[in-house]
Amino acid sequence: MKPTDIKNPEYFHKVVDCQYACPAHTPVPEYIRLIAGERYSDAYMVNWQSNVFPGILGRTCDRPCEPACRRVRVEEEPVAICRLKRVAADNKGDITDRLPAIPKKKNGKRIALIGAGPASLTVARGLAPLGYRLDIYDNQFAGGGMMRSQIPSFRLPVGVLDEEVNYILDMGVTSTFDIEVDSLKEILNKGYDAVFVGTGAPRGKGLNLPG
Structure with a gap:
């Protein structure tokens, strides 16, 4: 028998509806069990591995997992999955020793990240180790x-x-703030091996109301 391929999101659709509904496919049942056992730091790290910002998301996520929760089949309300992220984040201990080790010897490649929002920070988290x-x-x-x-x-x-x-940022990332990058050519001329543009989409939509 072949082992279950948990890297395939369709697997979660078959057995864990809330995890499938989560864009990051965070293993919801796993971290809820850890919270129930008061293992808050462990629960936080399960979240950190998949969604990067558990404490932030525990306060701001729009919770696509909760409408998919199976509890609504028998109760009026789903499990408060989003708020449980906050529970893990607010009750965890010091987790800095659990973060990925950063090698002192670098691989010789330099990457520029334009913008310091969630996208660039996620890229940095993946590349720094x-x-x-x-x-x-x-x-x-x-x-x-x-x-x-x-x-x-x-x-x-x-x-x-x-x-x-x-x-x-403490993973050895060199941060330059209060600077407007208005020329990608200048960045490219600095000899980077790659440039990631994570400037977001800050331009809002006008209501276009007459009068």
Whole structure:
């Protein structure tokens, strides 16, 4: 018998509806069991591996997993999956020793990341443990992108945002803030092996109302 291919999202559609509905396919039952056992740091790391910002998402995610929760077949309300992320994040201990080790000897490749929002930070989290030298540029005073500029602090406390952003920036990423990158040619002329543009889509839609 072949082992179950859990890397195939269709597997979760067959057996774990909430995990399939999650865009990151976070293993929901696993971290809920860990929370039930008061293993909050373990539950946090299960989330961190798949969705990068558990404390932030525990406050801001639009929860596509919850309408898919099987509990609504027998009860009126689904399991509070999103808020349980926050429970894990708010009750965890120091997890810095669980983060990926960053090699002192680099692989010789330099990558520029334009923008310091969720996309660029996720790229940095994946590449830093592989030995890449990473330079990140952003026009704000700190990392976080639209999480920092668009979500009010009563919804997303600055301390929570800073903590999870810094987990990544502290992986040896060279950060240059308060700078507007208005020429990709200048960036390319710096000799980077690759450039990732993660500037987001900040332009809003006008209502186009007459009068």
